[in-house]
Amino acid sequence: MELDSDVALVKRARDGDYAAFEALFERYRALTFRFAYQMVPRRDDAEDIVQEAFVRAYQNLDKYRDEAKFTTWLLRIVTNLCTDQARMSTRRTALEQQEAAGALDWMTIGSYEDPIQNLEADRRKVALRKALAALPVHHRTIIVLRDIEEREYTEIAEILGCTIGGAKLRVLRARRALKERIAPLLGEEKQ
Amino acid sequence: MRKKIEEELAKLAFGDLSADEASRLELRTQVDPEAAKTFESYRRMKDELQLLGQDVPEDQLSKERLRQAILTRGLKHSEPAIQRMSWIWMPVAAAFIAFGAFYLKGNFPAGGSTSTVVVDKTTAPEPNWLPEVGVVRPPKNDVFVMPETSRSPVVSSSAPTRVAMGGTRKSTRMSGSASRLANDPELPSGAAGLDMFDRSPMSASEPVESPLNFGKSAEPAPAPTIIVIQTETDASTGTLKATEVGDTANVLVGG
Numbered sequence: 001m002e003l004d005s006d007v008a009l010v011k012r013a014r015d016g017d018y019a020a021f022e023a024l025f026e027r028y029r030a031l032t033f034r035f036a037y038q039m040v041p042r043r044d045d046a047e048d049i050v051q052e053a054f055v056r057a058y059q060n061l062d063k064y065r066d067e068a069k070f071t072t073w074l075l076r077i078v079t080n081l082c083t084d085q086a087r088m089s090t091r092r093t094a095l096e097q098q099e100a101a102g103a104l105d106w107m108t109i110g111s112y113e114d115p116i117q118n119l120e121a122d123r124r125k126v127a128l129r130k131a132l133a134a135l136p137v138h139h140r141t142i143i144v145l146r147d148i149e150e151r152e153y154t155e156i157a158e159i160l161g162c163t164i165g166g167a168k169l170r171v172l173r174a175r176r177a178l179k180e181r182i183a184p185l186l187g188e189e190k191q
Numbered sequence: 192m193r194k195k196i197e198e199e200l201a202k203l204a205f206g207d208l209s210a211d212e213a214s215r216l217e218l219r220t221q222v223d224p225e226a227a228k229t230f231e232s233y234r235r236m237k238d239e240l241q242l243l244g245q246d247v248p249e250d251q252l253s254k255e256r257l258r259q260a261i262l263t264r265g266l267k268h269s270e271p272a273i274q275r276m277s278w279i280w281m282p283v284a285a286a287f288i289a290f291g292a293f294y295l296k297g298n299f300p301a302g303g304s305t306s307t308v309v310v311d312k313t314t315a316p317e318p319n320w321l322p323e324v325g326v327v328r329p330p331k332n333d334v335f336v337m338p339e340t341s342r343s344p345v346v347s348s349s350a351p352t353r354v355a356m357g358g359t360r361k362s363t364r365m366s367g368s369a370s371r372l373a374n375d376p377e378l379p380s381g382a383a384g385l386d387m388f389d390r391s392p393m394s395a396s397e398p399v400e401s402p403l404n405f406g407k408s409a410e411p412a413p414a415p416t417i418i419v420i421q422t423e424t425d426a427s428t429g430t431l432k433a434t435e436v437g438d439t440a441n442v443l444v445g446g
Contacts, residue, residue: 037248
């Protein structure tokens with residue numbers, strides 16, 4: 001077992017070595033924040049969720065089973081927290097965020113040289129983010145896991161506590177739901 | 192478009208199909224403009240979702256902030272499983288207690304539920320007396336002061352005696368007066384045997400029934416006399432013979 005492997009760090013943290021847990025935090029904070037940021041509309045909410053996830057992970061290290069990957073276990077905690085957050089968040093919060101994002105649209109630096117292309121790309125990105133935020137949380141979770149974070153189906157199944165076939169089916173449904181939501185935002189006709 | 196075809200196109204766009212399936216579906220998109228449009232919309236969605244994943248700001252988390260949060264929240268120790276599941280044991284414990292109570296009640300003497308009250312036929316309770324609680328305890332020695340001549344080996348000071356539980360203070364006071372009565376030479380000799388705690392003027396020499404024997408008869412009830420009328424007639428009286436028997440053990444009833 002490598003000294004800096006996840007399993008070794010978890011074992012050391014269980015034995016009271018807090019520095020080992022901090023090493024795990026440094027290793028996976030970006031991953032968990034990226035996931036949380038896609039799930040909740042506010043950046044500070046995402047940071048709170050990540051911090052809460054690591055606090056809970058530290059408190060429940062004895063429940064972590066070594067046969068699962070630490071990231072899978074951690075993302076499961078983050079997913080549950082994001083689901084709770086999505087249920088508790090009010091529509092007012094989402095509207096505030098959307099308005100704030102819209103107010104800053106003109107400041108966005110585009111990736112294309114053509115300003116018209118930049119505007120179109122920004123418009124599509126905003127529409128996609130709005131559609132993603134408007135999705136039910138179970139659809140949003142699976143889109144973020146599979147299509148943004150590009151997780152394997154086996155890991156998604158472990159995180160969501162379902163079979164691999166069930167995970168694939170959920171991905172299909174979520175993609176269709178996202179396509180149906182984004183089409184009106186882009187002015188595309190429903191097919 | 193059929194849902195099945197749309198699902199296949201979505202899989203193709205997101206790279207979830209095998210090479211054979213992908214080539215077959217790509218041929219279809221070349222001849223079917225609607226399929227091509229659907230495939231293109233999914234493909235763009237995939238690219239934009241990947242771009243969305245790159246558009247994440249830097250977080251402002253820190254180890255110090257996490258450490259502070261852990262210290263603020265307290266270092267919770269995981270509870271033992273028995274404590275976490277304690278509420279599950281409550282119905283089990285209640286059922287066990289109920290079963291135990293039922294079982295113990297079932298082991299009481301037959302008819303215990305209806306005849307647990309012993310009726311003292313000698314006296315009726317006086318109205319001024321406090322509610323009776325049947326308690327068995329050995330009598331105090333100073334209550335049973337008996338003359339030497341009347342003391343019988345049958346009488347035992349440790350025989351259980353029913354006492355009225357009117358309160359400890361009252362009992363103590365009456366116990367003192369009973370002692371005085373017992374030592375008063377002017378009183379008749381029978382008065383010395385009175386138990387002032389007992390509402391019945393029973394002699395101490397009489398065995399006192401213990402509440403533990405509730406429902407049990409001290410002596411067997413006398414068997415009823417049976418008269419068997421025979422079919423033969425008595426020569427002297429001309430009537431049927433009648434014989435008195437003690438029990439029915441050897442009596443055959445019927446023809």
